[in-house]
Amino acid sequence: MSDNSSNNEYWSANMRIIKICLVIWALVSFGFGILLRPLLSGISVGGSDLGFWFAQQGSILVFLALIFFYAWWMNRLDQKYGVDEE
Amino acid sequence: MDQFTINLLFVGASFALYIGIAIWARAGSTSEFYAAGRGVHPVTNGMATAADWMSAASFISMAGLIAFTGYDNSTYLMGWTGGYVLLALLLAPYLRKFGKYTVSEFIGDRFYSQTARIVAVVCLIVASVTYVIGQMTGVGVAFGRFLEVSNTAGLLIGAAVVFAYAVFGGMKGVTYTQVAQYVVLITAYTIPAVFISLQLTGNPIPGLGLFGNDLASGEPLLAKIDQIVTELGFASYTGHHANTLNMVLFTLSLMIGTAGLPHVIMRFFTVPKVSDARWSAGWTLVFIALLYVTAPAVGAMARLNITDMMWPNGGITGGAVTLQQIEDDPKYDWMDTWQKTGLLGWEDKNGDGRIQYYNDANSDMQAVAEQNGWVGNELTNFNQDILVLANPEIANLPSWVIGLIAAGGLAAALSTAAGLLLAISSAVSHDLIKGAIAPGISEKGELLSARIAMAAAIVVATYLGLNPPGFAAQTVALAFGLAAASIFPALMMGIFTKVNSRGAVAGMIAGMSVTLIYIFLHKGWFFIPDTNTFSDNDPLLGPIKSTSFGVIGALVNFAVAYFVSKASGPIPADIERLVESVRIPRGAGVAQDH
Numbered sequence: 001m002s003d004n005s006s007n008n009e010y011w012s013a014n015m016r017i018i019k020i021c022l023v024i025w026a027l028v029s030f031g032f033g034i035l036l037r038p039l040l041s042g043i044s045v046g047g048s049d050l051g052f053w054f055a056q057q058g059s060i061l062v063f064l065a066l067i068f069f070y071a072w073w074m075n076r077l078d079q080k081y082g083v084d085e086e
Numbered sequence: 087m088d089q090f091t092i093n094l095l096f097v098g099a100s101f102a103l104y105i106g107i108a109i110w111a112r113a114g115s116t117s118e119f120y121a122a123g124r125g126v127h128p129v130t131n132g133m134a135t136a137a138d139w140m141s142a143a144s145f146i147s148m149a150g151l152i153a154f155t156g157y158d159n160s161t162y163l164m165g166w167t168g169g170y171v172l173l174a175l176l177l178a179p180y181l182r183k184f185g186k187y188t189v190s191e192f193i194g195d196r197f198y199s200q201t202a203r204i205v206a207v208v209c210l211i212v213a214s215v216t217y218v219i220g221q222m223t224g225v226g227v228a229f230g231r232f233l234e235v236s237n238t239a240g241l242l243i244g245a246a247v248v249f250a251y252a253v254f255g256g257m258k259g260v261t262y263t264q265v266a267q268y269v270v271l272i273t274a275y276t277i278p279a280v281f282i283s284l285q286l287t288g289n290p291i292p293g294l295g296l297f298g299n300d301l302a303s304g305e306p307l308l309a310k311i312d313q314i315v316t317e318l319g320f321a322s323y324t325g326h327h328a329n330t331l332n333m334v335l336f337t338l339s340l341m342i343g344t345a346g347l348p349h350v351i352m353r354f355f356t357v358p359k360v361s362d363a364r365w366s367a368g369w370t371l372v373f374i375a376l377l378y379v380t381a382p383a384v385g386a387m388a389r390l391n392i393t394d395m396m397w398p399n400g401g402i403t404g405g406a407v408t409l410q411q412i413e414d415d416p417k418y419d420w421m422d423t424w425q426k427t428g429l430l431g432w433e434d435k436n437g438d439g440r441i442q443y444y445n446d447a448n449s450d451m452q453a454v455a456e457q458n459g460w461v462g463n464e465l466t467n468f469n470q471d472i473l474v475l476a477n478p479e480i481a482n483l484p485s486w487v488i489g490l491i492a493a494g495g496l497a498a499a500l501s502t503a504a505g506l507l508l509a510i511s512s513a514v515s516h517d518l519i520k521g522a523i524a525p526g527i528s529e530k531g532e533l534l535s536a537r538i539a540m541a542a543a544i545v546v547a548t549y550l551g552l553n554p555p556g557f558a559a560q561t562v563a564l565a566f567g568l569a570a571a572s573i574f575p576a577l578m579m580g581i582f583t584k585v586n587s588r589g590a591v592a593g594m595i596a597g598m599s600v601t602l603i604y605i606f607l608h609k610g611w612f613f614i615p616d617t618n619t620f621s622d623n624d625p626l627l628g629p630i631k632s633t634s635f636g637v638i639g640a641l642v643n644f645a646v647a648y649f650v651s652k653a654s655g656p657i658p659a660d661i662e663r664l665v666e667s668v669r670i671p672r673g674a675g676v677a678q679d680h
Contacts, residue, residue, distance in 0.1 A: 007666070007669075007670055010670070011669055014669075018175050018176070021171070021175055022171075022175065025168065025171045029164045029168050029337065030334055030337065030338075033160065033164055034330060034333055034334055034337070035330065035334070037326060045297055046296070046297025046298060046306050046307070046308065047297065047305070047306025047307055047308030047309040047310070047312075047324070048157075048297075048306075048308045048309075048324040049324075052157055052160075052308075052324050053297065055157060055160035055163070055164060056157075056160050056163055056296070056382040057293060057296075057379055057382065059163075059164050059167070059168065060163065060164070060167045060375050060378055060379060061375070061379075063167050063168055063170060063171050063371060063375075064368065064371055064372060064375055066171050067170060067171060067174040067175075067364075067367055067368040067371055068365075068368045070174060070175055070364065071174070071361070071364035071365045071367075071368055074179075074361070074364060075361055075364075078361065078671050078672075082672075083670045083671055083672045084361070084671060084672065085359050085360060085361065085671055085672060085673075085674055
């Protein structure tokens, strides 16, 4: 039974980090890139504005960072809960 | 050596390389045919997945769509990269842990139902075939240009090559060939972009050049483009003109479609460990991002070059390009060669010996036109799919660069077409025939039926590719919508919820049907031209175009699955244990055969 509850804890820790990552994922693309672009229009970036940069480049860079962060974080989590592959 | 010979040389050399690798790594057993014996390193796998993923849509078509629309088509950039976040966080590690070969096997086992498996297979086939139609469009453009034949002839030749090529090997052949294809396609995409960025902005990195200054005028490049295109009556490049809701839905459809496409997901079955599946998604996106960060620069710079080319005397006030120039000046040779494909055309409507290129639908421009004696836009046909391939010629780059881009475009289209054909053939032979119709089939019979399925798929795709429902990237976007509406929700619910078999089946059928019907209503029934009731210029549901409907289909899928499941009882205890075990990486080392 202790194994089960540790697995459940592992799963909720995983869910927590997934939620955080997905909020950032949505914020940079749908947020900064599209919906919030008017709010960022004052910040100019090379001939256009920050929203344009996020839509065409920034969001992609953030996506990359998110995936590598998650992979690294989960490796630690796997070990912490002893569910990693030997 | 003339351009034609150089193109043949580059394309021929790259083909020889791929075929050589395919022969060297020929698949022996069925397990190798599908999943390369699970011995592929995450970086290698990432590179191959990137080649598999970046198709004619990304390579040939996307920058053109961005060039002629600007900011509004950033949706392609975000949509086709953002899906990897979903894949890495929500699907890849769990599907790898599950340890089977195909997506429909997961759905069949998790929902303990042969019906669920068959429904998933049908959904996969519909999405994949639509996807191949888009590839064939791109293949037609690329072959048409480099063999200097019409688009139709190019398409038919391309189809034969794709078929010969895909039949050669299974996944293993394809994995290593695709690494080679990645190298060819990224080199081919980047080199001309670097040249053009240096010419226009002095910055060797196109992604930085895009936000740099235009050398000729000293102004920021993007500001300069905005200025010259608005002068001609076109919408500003950096402005937001499209419907916001449709943009959001379209981006989301592409994202969840990415995470629901069988040929991409299958890739994550081939890494050795669960943790590798997470890294692999990251590496894939690294290799994809190399192209995607360059693409908007390619689009913007091409728009500037084309506009300058049509108005070579200092913008709209200086007078348009003359017919004489197009004929005599070697700078304009690309217009002649592309005219032969039927994808570029011009007509001196007012007979003044010049070709005026402007937006004749803009009312302000109509006044300007009247003043100057223009009677309409004279660059009458500019197929946006030719932009990337024509780009090095437009920028007057050396002929080897032009040969290289032809090889790259074909690499992109071929690698994806091959990956998709593999997914279709495995769906038919492994899931449909071996899994449902004739479980006792021999390994030989299974391989044979896989190849017959490939042939059938390519015939259908070629036929529909002759009259495609849109530019390559738009057709591919439809395929993403279909995958988004059917497969992605089923996989998500399989891992994260306890939805039962009836719920999943009802959900997939509902999601797929509404999306397919919505698409057919706008693009023609079974994509046959002129059978549509609505058009994407005036869609049935407010601003929602058929390419953006995938996310609505996915919502329908989730909702139907939830309610049907609720009404029909819990899942069996052993399936509950399966769901628990998929969530935990430990124990994945034992790859399950079946």
